[in-house]
Amino acid sequence: MPLSERALIERIRRRASSRKFSAITRGIGDDCAVLDPPPGHELLVTTDFCLENVHFRREWHPAKAVGHRCLVRGLSDIAAMGGDPLAAFLSLALPAEIPQKWVDGFFDGLLALAERWKVPLAGGDIAQSPQGVMADIMVLGSVPRGKAILRSGGKPGDVLYVTGTLGLSVAALQAFRAGKKPTAKSTPRHFFPDPRIDIGRLLRERKLATAMIDLSDGLSTDLSHICDESGVGAVVYATSVPYVGGENGLEFALNGGEDYELLFTANPRARVPKEIDGVPVTAIGEIVQRRGMWLEDKRGKVAKLRPRGWEHFRGEKK
Ligand SMILES: Nc1ncnc2c1ncn2[C@@H]1O[C@H](COP(=O)(O)OP(=O)(O)O)[C@@H](O)[C@H]1O
Ligand SMILES: Cc1ncc(C[n+]2csc(CCOP(=O)(O)OP(=O)(O)O)c2C)c(N)n1
Ligand SMILES: [Mg+2]
Structure with a gap:
């Protein structure tokens, strides 16, 4: 009580x-x-x-x-x-x-x-x-005033960036489901993620990001929000997405959720640092005019990328 x-x-x-x-x-x-x-x-x-x-x-x-x-x-x-x-x-x-x-x-x-x-x-x-x-x-x-970075500012030709490493949080959930006991020591990004406030502020102050969203539902779904609000499409390079290996690594990174990293777009001429406050900032794709999302694999083969991140009312699945 x-x-x-x-x-x-x-x-x-x-x-x-x-x-x-x-x-x-x-x-x-x-x-x-x-x-x-x-x-x-x-x-x-x-x-x-x-x-x-x-x-x-x-x-x-x-x-x-x-x-x-x-x-x-x-x-x-x-x-x-x-x-x-x-x-x-x-x-x-x-x-x-x-x-x-x-x-x-x-x-x-x-x-x-x-x-x-x-x-x-x-x-x-x-x-x-x-x-x-x-x-x-x-x-x-x-x-x-007037300086908030919106989801709607992405332009064709912009480079798509993500902070940190993706998929770690959902990997901990999968471990729980498999009967294992992940801990804050083994997976701090699941139990105690640090919000990327300093990075978001720096991107705004240096006028680097044209559009931005945080990754709560998963890269594929959150990217679709940027695309929808900006009226654009996107190509993601599978080999560039930062994730920890393992057979489900890429799937977790694309569709896992609760990464609490930042996904943003920037003009190709913008000088985006490769690391901010010790957190890697990785170019993972580009914004294109044609609506839709595509995933390009290491051989250059392109497949449709669907928003398969977390959605309430879709039943428990991850
Ligand atoms: N019950 C609600 N009433 C009004 N607005 C809502 C409601 N639920 C979500 N929204 C709005 O819909 C937009 C998208 O929400 P959501 O996908 O949950 O964003 P986030 O992933 O940032 O939490 C936000 O502007 C949010 O405020
Ligand atoms: C017990 C349990 N099951 C499943 C999950 C995974 N999970 C729940 S909600 C969610 C996505 C984010 O939540 P949401 O309410 O959609 O946040 P928003 O996008 O509104 O910020 C994920 C990956 C979890 N964290 N805990
Ligand atoms: Mg919400």
Whole structure:
């Protein structure tokens, strides 16, 4: 059984004290939080569910990793716009039978990541859930007016880039399904992914990216969002996609999901660094005028690339 609603909110309030943040006039404790965004900036707002047995399993994921991954989902969206996070809000529904120890672990993970990126938890809601933990994270961010990097800016001829190494997160899930016990040590990118906020900001500041998205559903599906919004197509070079070997390596990289890396397009003349903050930045393809997506293999053979990443309502499959 968790603490009472009142006691729980008091505990969160104590732990999440947002006094030291200049953008927060009023944090936890009133009807609304009062925010004071930097002058000349626009607000970014994103919200994402984190649901038991959809996004995590209590028997697979330590509470700390669940809290961390919950906040990462929002921070990664802010990164994908080239923005800086301002404040986070958490709506949390807990089943009556959950131990307070689990709840404390969840906040350990969430607040450690919030601290690392200096994002105050400035409000939220608590309710009893009829079944399973349900967390909805909302993150507000800011970006200089008119400078957000949209999904819609891709142009034919642009080069397609991705940060990091893909497919590691889904590989950990597959290991769980096979009865193995992957750990944060063996697969940190699954349990404790770091959001690519600094990279997103640098790409915006240096005007390098023309379009950007974070990889939550999987490269094939998230690339289709860039293509749809930009009104373009794309060719991906299979041999360039950064993944760790293994028979399913490429499949995991293309369709796995929850990589929380950045996928972006850039003008071919843009000087995109090969590495940013120790994270590799790899050219994996190009944007073309013709709508659709194609995968080119090492012999130059081209096949249709379909969006086969994560989709809710398609039944559990990965
Ligand atoms: N229930 C909803 N009501 C309104 N807008 C929604 C809803 N669900 C998703 N959206 C919007 O649809 C767009 C795509 O959502 P989604 O694919 O979940 O993005 P992401 O992968 O960044 O979370 C976003 O602009 C999101 O805000
Ligand atoms: C128990 C469990 N099963 C499956 C997955 C895999 N999974 C769940 S949701 C998802 C995709 C991302 O989630 P979504 O809610 O679509 O995020 P969004 O695109 O809205 O950011 C993946 C790969 C998981 N993380 N945990
Ligand atoms: Mg979403």
